[in-house]
Amino acid sequence: MSEPSGPAEVDAVLDPAHREAVVDLLGALAYGELTAFSRLASDADLAPSLSAKAVLARFAVTEFGHFELVRRRLDAIGTDPDAAMEPFVAALDAFHERTAPQTWLEGLVKAYVGDGIARDFYREISAFLDPGTHELVTTVLKDDGHAEFVLREVRQAVDADPRIAGRLALWARRLVGEALSQAQRVAADRDGLTALLVGSVPGAGTDLAELVRMFGRLTEAHIRRMQLLGLSA
């Protein structure tokens, strides 16, 4: 596997508030990728076949590559990666403990729906930050064919037994609920990210109206993903 190489340049001087937001974003993203690795590796054990298990394991390996990219970036901007990740450990671990999939399909829906929302959120936020950070986040979050695999597997299962659709739709709603509740917990704790979101970071172009539009876009993208899965949002 060749590793995608992130942007090499690091903005020499970032405004302190901007820098704090960048460190928070990258810390959350790094730990998110590391837990995505663990979760996909563990979901692989639910796979119905050895080939499917290998596919999930490969997805996990991809996430680990992304984790290493983000960690290197934190290193490069002179931040201890462990310290940057630490504030997000409790919330991300809690999310995964409360949404541990019991079946192969639940695992796939979680990977697609949950990661989809997280992906959109990180990408939206990073657009307000320096171009180097934005480019790194975009590289890390590009879909590596996971979505296609998940859509095929879930649609086949729903076609074969339409009753599954209702259960999986409920499951997806639970995922979104848990994700929002953990996100609120993080927002209450982390001034860096919150200041960025409410527009008090100098040089970052967000404001409350933009924030509302952003949540609108996140919701629309979520509904579109559920439709692609053949599930009602």
Next chain:
Amino acid sequence: MSEPSGPAEVDAVLDPAHREAVVDLLGALAYGELTAFSRLASDADLAPSLSAKAVLARFAVTEFGHFELVRRRLDAIGTDPDAAMEPFVAALDAFHERTAPQTWLEGLVKAYVGDGIARDFYREISAFLDPGTHELVTTVLKDDGHAEFVLREVRQAVDADPRIAGRLALWARRLVGEALSQAQRVAADRDGLTALLVGSVPGAGTDLAELVRMFGRLTEAHIRRMQLLGLSA
């Protein structure tokens, strides 16, 4: 991560008994690597720090790369990888279920001691087979710095609290017992590997005397590893 590249040439015509032994060996090795991936990824959750977690996750990623190499080889010799792995799933899964580590140190000792024996065994067997298979197995089984990390962590822990040594030595004996019991189960089932081991594969250079010497070498190497860990075998 750059992937080590396996030997490209595939022996066009292998004697059928030889071929059966190769497929068995590679099938067992492939599933062994895939479960090593899952196990290391899951042991990473026992890590005492985020850096240690990342180290174990990287070990898991390395094992997955090895799995892909072996699977490609099975493909290249015209064998369905899943079918080749299938006969070894029950024994390897049973081994891991019965030896699930409860602590970070148990996980490390298992990775070092258990994988050490498996590694020696595969390497010994592959020496009796065609050069292409032997070279692939040697590439896949080379140590990627895992041993050094494990030795440092375990020795530090034993130095800090010498009572740990007795518990870990018992744990290692249990691992060896379970490994032998699962290996016997596989040997009873799989004519391909067994025929190779008892010298009935034409062109493969083993006999019973050599087999006894081989088990002697495996035992010696195990005792050496235990000594390096600072544990009594």
